[in-house]
């Protein structure tokens with residue numbers, strides 16, 4: 001996520017993270033052009049949401065370590081660090097499939113420019129990583145409104161997905177379709 | 193709103209990049225689950241709308257029976273808050289975390305077991321998560337789903353003939369089916385009930401709901417189906433006056449009744465000690481019989497798909 005200075009039409013820059021209260025974090029930004037400042041404050045739920053999805057905000061620079069989510073979030077493991085794992089054959093396979101799915105656009109943006117990463121890392125009691133390796137995630141991804149057609153079968157299939165996951169899956173399928181110039185989502189498109 | 197429009201224009205100019213790539217990461221996660229599950233021939237869940245009816249007992253004994261029949265078997269203990277499969281199968285130890293995944297401990301007949309239990313050092317305390325998961329049931333639910341996803345994605349089962357998942361008791365009739373629906377390409381569900389009216393009512397709802405969301409129900413297991421009198425060996429009904437069990441739901445819902453397991457202290461003891469029932473025990477044969485039925489059900493299904 002990013003903040004924009006509407007006046008200067010530029011992205012604001014991350015400044016610092018602090019703990020204004022228990023279970024809450026404040027993140028400050030400043031406009032590099034005019035110097036205007038804003039601060040964002042989160043509540044416990046917002047941070048939990050990000051944690052619960054097991055996504056790293058800021059993007060991943062290393063593959064997830066096996067059972068990382070469990071090990072990082074178990075209370076009794078407080079202070080235990082999950083080792084960072086480098087890419088493996090399997091991850092390479094995933095990447096290849098991913099490359100097909102998210103064919104174009106912004107997918108190789110450098111990690112870590114998003115302030116959320118450091119924020120969530122702090123929330124979890126860790127240190128602030130330089131390149132965004134905090135566990136985070138976001139329903140924050142607002143569903144892209146679309147004029148995409150879904151066939152009845154495809155609809156039925158997606159209805160089976162737990163409701164909280166549905167918007168995200170829909171979005172993924174639609175993005176895939178869009179990138180491949182498909183306008184009607186059928187079961188075949190979903191299989192891909 | 194005028195401001196929204198302005199922001200859109202601004203963003204066009206300064207090019208917004210999705211650094212977080214939330215969607216990509218979520219897709220990554222689900223692909224990894226798919227890749228892992230690809231090595232597993234059959235995936236079944238053991239569920240019930242009701243708690244304490246013997247799901248875990250059934251899961252453990254079915255796993256043993258599948259393994260006795262010569263299959264490679266894995267058991268996934270989806271009960272994050274009351275994991276008991278390791279104890280029932282007598283499996284101790286923990287995951288061996290490798291770069292490419294987590295290797296599960298192995299129990300009798302080479303059965304591989306994955307359970308939350310292996311992460312807990314304090315065996316008698318409940319699972320507790322950090323942060324706000326402790327405070328909010330909504331986030332906890334979401335987080336738990338994700339933990340299950342992680343189990344599916346990260347465990348190195350290798351090639352398996354059968355993966356059997358033991359589902360947790362649901363607070364409501366619809367929770368177990370939702371969790372079952374979370375497993376990709378599920379082959380079917382085994383539903384456990386006792387002959388008590390209370391259990392049957394909830395279990396019935398659960399089956400109907402499971403079918404609604406597209407889960408195939410393989411059959412029903414009636415557990416604690418009467419007791420054997422220790423002195424005269426006559427069967428004594430436990431829950432109902434007449435000795436009628438789950439036949440009525442099975443009939444109504446057009447489901448095979450896979451077996452009726454009597455209430456038997458030897459079963460409970462075997463589970464508590466983590467030692468399989470002796471091969472000569474009648475209940476052992478009952479489970480072997482269920483395995484035969486489940487296999488033929490799944491085979492039939494494969495053939496009919498082939499014809500389509």
Ligand SMILES: Nc1ncnc2c1ncn2[C@@H]1O[C@H](COP(=O)(O)OP(=O)(O)OP(=O)(O)O)[C@@H](O)[C@H]1O
Pocket residue numbers: 242243244245246247248249250271274276359360361415416417453454455456457459460461463464
């Ligand atoms: N047929 C049986 N005869 C005797 N005891 C049994 C039988 N089936 C289950 N039990 C005992 O009943 C208890 C509950 O069984 P089990 O844990 O398998 O139920 P469950 O449905 O998995 O429970 P939960 O909903 O808590 O997960 C256990 O102590 C078990 O040993």
Ligand SMILES: [Mg+2]
Pocket residue numbers: 247248249271276358359360361
């Ligand atoms: Mg159980």
Ligand SMILES: [Zn+2]
Pocket residue numbers: 005007008009031032033034035036
């Ligand atoms: Zn400015």
Ligand SMILES: [Zn+2]
Pocket residue numbers: 421422423424425426
């Ligand atoms: Zn008697």
